Amino acid sequence: MVTVVSVDEYRAEIVSLLGTAPAVSLPLADCAGLVLAEDVLAGVSLPPFDNSAMDGYAVRAADVAGASQDSPVELPVGEDIPAGRVDVPELPPGTTHRIMTGAPMPPGADSVVMVERTDGGTERVRIHEAAVPGAHIRHVGEDVTKGSVALTKGTVLGPAQLGLAAAVGLDKLTVRRPLRVLVVSTGSELVVPPRELKHGQIYESNSITLASAIRALGCEAEVAMSIDDVGMFRWSVEPRLGEFDLVVTSGGVSAGAYEVVKDALTGLGVKFQKVAMQPGGPQGNGRWNGIPVVTLPGNPVSVLVSFEAFLRPAILTALGHGTVDRHRVRATLTERLRSPAGRRQFRRGYYSQRDGQVTGEVGPRGGPGSHLLAAFTQANCLIVLPEDVTEAAQGAEVDVLLF
Ligand SMILES: Nc1nc2c(c(=O)[nH]1)N[C@H]1C(S)=C(S)[C@@H](COP(=O)(O)OP(=O)(O)OC[C@H]3O[C@@H](n4cnc5c(N)ncnc54)[C@H](O)[C@@H]3O)O[C@H]1N2
Ligand code: MOO
DSSP: OEEEOOOOHHHHHHHHOOOOOOOOEEEGGGTTBBBBBEEEEEESSSSSEEEEEEEEEEGGGGGGTTSSSOOOOEEEEEEEOTTTOSSOOOTTTTTEEEEOOOOOOOOOOEEEGGGGGGGSSSEEEEOOOOOOOOTTEEESSSSSSSSSEEEEOOOBBHHHHHHHHHHHOOOOOEEEEEEEEEEEEOOTTTTOOOOOOTOOOEOOOHHHHHHHHHTTTEEEEEEEOOOSSSHHHHHHHGGGGGGOOOEEEOOOSSSSSHHHHHHBBBTTTTEEEEEEEEEEEEEEEEETEEEEEEEEEEEEEHHHHHHHIIHHHHHHHHTTTTSSSEEEEEEEESOOEOOOOOOOEEEEEEEETTTTTTSSEEEEESOTTTHHHHHTTTOSSEEEEEOOOOOEOOOOOEEEEOO
């Protein structure tokens, strides 16, 4: 007898099978979308020095105290301080230095007057506005103080986070390494274009579905294919196992004859089970020569739903993400749905929410059949009908997982 496990138990099994990816140091350019494996300490303050926020004139506020549009104060211009100047001259009282945005403040100056409030002079300048001490100065450490935690372990590295890492002087970060995944499509009926189909053959599609889903999570995916022959299957995968962190197969796991994956891996550390869900019922997982293997059923919709239910959360957990679930909302069904007793059904749906509505509405896209891939392309969510629900009426509230 095949054992039946719940969706939640099976998900926990896959999460624990994949575990946590090792920490590695990678150049910043390779870290986008990855997760920090340790805190990042700031090696410098940001800004690293007091600097001007405007193009203008560095002054002592007291020197331009009475300045106005009608009665400007005229000061001699000492030096030019463009951004990047490193030998910063002091500002003697009663004078000004021309200064640019990002340039270090000269010692003695306490404010900056924007060039627009002056006549822009280079020898002498007429200043038409009084300055408040501190005006247009960006102070050292205002954003980040040297030695503080700039980014915490577990942070997902997006553009702002990577920019900050660069700004505090780092060229590498310690992150959870993306998984290297081998995707294996099995089936003697599978054909790859441009070969023409004979009656009884179909074009192979699961490998691109899985590989792109895996790559979208920031991991690497390679694809392989095997006919329904145990020897061929083992030969095409086993010698390469050491190159991968995970092998994901599709097809060959249900109840008939010619179940290549089941026949090849039973007794080698992979356990085949039925999960109480639809689609995606027949599943298997385990370790083949120590490498995690997840065997998905072959139907294209079963593949994607299984990916959503098990592999996506497990891969995200392995990569160190804190949030691994799709955003779940409640929605009102636009039509009646039926679901098999004792199984959690995941239906492809389209969710929308009108302005001002608190609860959105959701309608199915296609029927429950796990071969209806075209309907999946019209969907933006999965509708979840729990194990104890056999019928959900039009107007009923259901759970929806948004893509
Ligand atoms: N007697 C039973 N028959 C079936 C059961 C069952 O419990 N008892 N379960 C059904 C369910 S549910 C599913 S799902 C499938 C799973 O079967 P397999 O994992 O063995 O998958 P295959 O038979 O190899 O393929 C199923 C289906 O998908 C097509 N396929 C497979 N691979 C690809 C691919 N790479 N690209 C595109 N299409 C693919 C294949 O041609 C089949 O049509 O078993 C049911 N049967
Ligand atoms: O469980 Mo199968 O995966 O419905 O099509």
